[in-house]
Amino acid sequence: MISYLTAPVIVASLSGILAALITVIDRIVNNYGEVQININSGKRIIPVKGGNNLLLSLSENKIYLPSACGGRGSCGACKAKVVSDAGPLLPTEMPYLSRQEIDGRIRLSCQVKVKSDIDIEVPEELFNIKRFSGVVERITDLTHDIKEVFIKFDDDTIDFSAGQYAQLEVPPYAKIKESTQRAYSISSNPSLKNGIEFIIRLVPAGIVTTYVHNFLKIGEKVKAVGPFGDFEIRQTEATMVWVAGGSGMAPFKSMIYDLKEKNATGRPIWYFFGARSLKDLFYLEEMKNIEKEFPDFHFIPALSEPLPEDNWKGETGLITDVLRKYMKNEIGNAKEREGYLCGSPGMIDACVNVMTSEGIAQDKIYYDKFA
Amino acid sequence: MTPLVSPLALFFASIFTSNILLANFLGMCSFISISRDFNSSRGLGLAVTVVLSVTSIVNWFVLKYILIPFDLLYLRFIVFIIVIAAVVQILEMIIERISQNLYMTLGIFLPLITVNCAILGVVLFIDIRNYSLVQTFFYGVGSGLGWWLAIVLLAAIREKVDKAPVPAGLKGIGITLITIGFMAMAFVGFSGMINVQ
Structure with a gap:
């Protein structure tokens, strides 16, 4: 009368016995003390x-x-x-x-x-690296596809040097079944220790960037791990050539405000920032203000495809061409030069080529590639 | 049904005349993909042999003392697979602990084997042909060695074929399947020497 129970009971007990056996053997065999x-x-x-x-x-x-x-x-x-x-x-x-x-x-x-x-x-x-939990305090639209996010830590402080990056962790959402971490350069000032700021551009089909752009809300709890990386200003007297595109602004924003705060902007800095048209440019005013304050800092935004309505008076053309022009003229006389780049792999490779052909040694060129 | 086949005959038969790979075409997926590399083939062949020897015995007991008495033969597929998975898991843990070198040559292939149809196929043949425990042992070990022999042979041939001017359309899996076909034909040459079906 209970014959229909035999099969499930036997299969279940067989599986149970095997599972127990595996657990016991696991305890014995994998016990390394x-x-x-x-x-x-x-x-x-x-x-x-x-x-x-x-x-x-x-x-x-x-x-x-x-x-x-x-x-x-x-x-x-x-x-x-x-x-x-x-x-x-x-x-x-x-x-x-x-x-x-x-x-x-x-x-x-x-x-x-x-x-x-x-x-x-x-x-x-690495001993400095911690896992921070905090809340999103501010989300700013810098351009149509770039957002700036500030995360305030609950009760922790971070020690980092300008140019380093941290990993932002977002929870599972929509079709993404597990929480995902991606690395972003920290754009906030190192002296601000109770939180960090990222500049994040929407990447088509990017798991974390899509979340940040479409789902992340102010007040939401998020986690970040960091700081990582060795992209930072080397302590020399050399003229610095900075090149960035899009959200590659982040480490340089952190660096320039850090230098400004420490009043250490004696070294000449040439900061080239590439964008397609005016709607992709941001922090123009801020950079101009720093330029006024520090005569050795030069901010050169370059548009590759300015629209007629942009009324663009600045540099036009590919960032590599603009960079080459300045390297041949204004920056050409500097005795020692160092290159710092942050942006897409394509942009970095092209600009590194320009820099080396204009005489900057390969080992004086530092970069953070967005992979 | 020939329960009277001597275990020794069965042992050699399972290596040559009814090679599990080349006569029954079981375990083809890893056969084709792993044979790309000679050393991996050796490791996988060894792993299949070890797993086959152990699981065929364990499953024989499960068959004779659980499935048949309780009239659960219709569940044999799922039960055999569960047993195979568990045995492989245990073997992997033990090997990893005993010897790092053995784990490197054999252990890393074990998870692949759980889903190798040759392992399940051998157990099902044992059931269909109603082998005794001794026969099961020799058939299990023999099938494993046969599988090993076949994949090592194929890997060696593929190393030669890689250097040969194969037509573009046949490169890779195409020429491999043709090679396997020739190997199977060669093994058919053994058939008739011993008949175990």
Whole structure:
């Protein structure tokens, strides 16, 4: 009479037994006890539960390596130097590591399992990296497709240098099933520590940019991880050539206000900003004001396709042509020059070519590519 | 039904005359995709052999002591798959703990194998042909070795083919399928030596 129950009961108990078996074996086999992660030869030693991957073990101890994919081995950002033996390089890591990196014992931390005591080396700045939670305090439309977002932290402060970036995390929405992180340059002034500001351009089909432009509301809770990156002003006397396009304004905005505040604008700065037409330009007034205050700062906006109604009197043409013109004339006499670029990979590659052909050494050119 | 086939004959038959890949065409997907690389093929072949040896025995017990007594044969597909998945999971954990090198050569392929039809196919043949435990063991190991032999052979041939002037339209999967066809024909040459069907 209960014969129809036999099948489900038997299949369920069989699955149950197997699941229990797996759990028990997992407990026994994957129990590595407590192990130690030794960071930067003894600078910090943290005890962790063995068996997890390095990225997770570190983040549980509030040390955040950059990671855009959340540990699935698909972004290649979470590189760290593993000094001790942590097993052979996995095929999942190969695509993200260059020959030099492999020789230099660099590994993808999300693929390295911490099974025994491990010695690693990470950049000292990483200890500064935190996961911030805050609320959106302000959203400003800078242009038709660029928004500026200010996030005020709940009860935390950030230490960063102008030019660094942070990862903004947005919750699942519409068809996107998991929360997603993307990296954006911080546009706020480093002296402002209780929050950060991003300049975000709408990227067609971009997961985070679409959310920011269409869903993000004032007062909403968001999370950010940072700061990351080594895009910052080098301490030299060289003339600086800045080139940006679109939301590439962000790091330079942070830099110029930082210099202004520290009254350190003695170095000549040439800031080229490329846009299509007048409706893609922003912060024109602000930059002009700084120009008035500091004679060594030159802001040169260039439009590639100005509309007749723009009444554009400034530079016209591709940013590379405008850059080349100035490099040949005004900036040509400077003894030492450094290039700083932020924008799309295409723009950066083209402008780096102009800079090198005009005599700036490759290793004096610094950039942040939007990938 | 020939329950009287000697286990040794069965062992060799499953490698040569009724090779699970080249006579029954089971486990083709990984056969075609992994054979691109010789070392991976070796690892995957080894993994298939290990998994087949273990799962065919485990599933034989499940079949004889659970499915048949309770008259649940109609559930065998799902039950066999559950058992295979669990066994593979356990094997992977143990191998990873025991030896990092073994894990590198064999362990990373294990998740691929859960859905390899050769594994399920062998178990179903064991049921259909009503093998004893000893026969099951030899048939399982033999099928695994046969699979290993076939993929290593194919990988070796493909290394040669890569250097050959293959017509553009046949490059890749096309020429691979033709190669497999020739291999299958060659293995047919063994048939008739031992008959186990």
